[in-house]
Amino acid sequence: MLEHGGRLRAAAQRYGIPLADWLDLSTGIAPEPWPLPAIPLEAWARLPEEDDGLEAAACTCYGARHALALAGSQAAIQALPELLPAGRVGVLGLSYAEHAHAWRRAGHRLVRLDVAAIDAQLDRLDALVLANPNNPTGERFAPAQLLAWHARLQTRGGHLLVDEAFIDCTPALSVAAFSDRPGLIVLRSFGKFFGLAGVRLGFVLAEPGLLAGLRERLGPWAVSGPARALGLQALDGANAGARRRRAAELQRQGAALAELLSAHGLHPAGGCALFQWLPRLDAAALHDFLARRGILVRLFSEPASLRFGLPATEADWQRLARALADYPKETT
Incomplete structure (x- = not known):
């Protein structure tokens, strides 16, 4: 399997620091979990039922x-x-490496692109896969551009897949409203925005025929009863105001993280509400420096870069600030 953030136990073993003493900034997950509702006993005791309104709540x-x-x-x-x-x-x-890994494993031929090359290469592609915002660079794509690329692909029966895992704080960027068009597939993540990655819940938005084929491949009871109950509560229209307030607060925190890094001479090249991306030649050294102080960030090798997630508490913010201030002292 590919390497991902959040492997805290491995870091604890490597650096000899107890799990409880770590500040984990290696994932792009909201640091404050959504308040957990009471889960009805039948959600645990019965097989999940797919006509519970969860998909309708997600559509709304x-x-x-x-x-x-x-x-x-x-x-x-x-x-x-x-x-x-x-x-x-x-x-x-x-970008998120699991996409390339899955398409290659299924027998597709990958064409590695940078954003500037998409227009020139598009008419030679059968599918285009993008994350919006992109992970880890934070690059964003305007809906009009995405829809124009989709239209060109669709004239030849092609597909555009847009992974909107980090879009909840900037919903104006979403193309979910157009996902019923043939050849347009949109993915939405639940755990990142709601800070509940352990729930394992997400959604595919697409035309009915593709969803029927995917449902058949996944089989029955793909989502647990407790996860469905929690998703229903969080996505309910009655909580729209709470979701907007959460999005605004996460936007504020994302901007504060970018300011904190910049204040210590570590200027992000991109990011979004839930993470900031920092390309640096000394990325591995900074990663190790922070890890030796019990602060875990995500390290990328190509290009050498780091991704910082959001601290959860004021004490966590101060801890990160102290470590960033100390880093230049070690390198001089």
């Missing part, structure tokens, strides 16, 4: 016409390439 929340719930958007990332004929698939050179 995301502005889509059709949705399929699954055990995290990762499940869709792995299954969708198996549903489409093998072809040429465009992926960004630096």
Whole structure:
């Protein structure tokens, strides 16, 4: 399996620091979990029932016409390439690596692109896969541009897959409202925005025929009863105001993180509300410096860079600030 953030136990073993003493900034997950509702006993005791209104709540929340719930958007990332004929698939050179991994494993030919090359290469692709905002660079794509690329692909029966895992704080960027168009597939993550990654819940927004094929491939009871109950509560229209307030607060925190890094001479090259991306030649050294102080961030090798997630408490913010202030002292 590919390397991901959040492998705190491995870091604890490597650096000899107890789990409880770590500040984990290695994932792009909201640091404050959504308040957990009471889960009805029957959600635990009975098999999940798919006519409980969860997909309808997701459609209302995301502005889509059709949705399929699954055990995290990762499940869709792995299954969708198996549903489409093998072809040429465009992926960004630096993006969420599971996309490229899944399309290659399903027999598709990958075409590595940078954003500037998409227009020139698009008419030679059968599918284009983008994350919006991109992870880890934070690059954003305007809906009008995405829809124009989709239209060009669709004239030849092609597909555009847009992974909107980090879009909840900037919903104006979403193309969920257009996901009923043939050849347009949108993924939405639940755990990142709501700070509940362990729930393993996500959604695919697409036209009904594709969702039916994906549902058949995933089989029955793809989402647990407790996860469905929690998702229903969080996505309910009655909580729209709470979701807007959360989005605004996460935007504020994302900007504060960028300011903190910049104040210590570590200027992010991109990011979004839930993370900031920092390319640096000394990325590995800074990663190790922070880890030796019990602060875990995500390290990338190509290009050498770090991704910082949001601290949870004021004490966590201060701890990070002290470590960043100390780093230049070690390198001089």
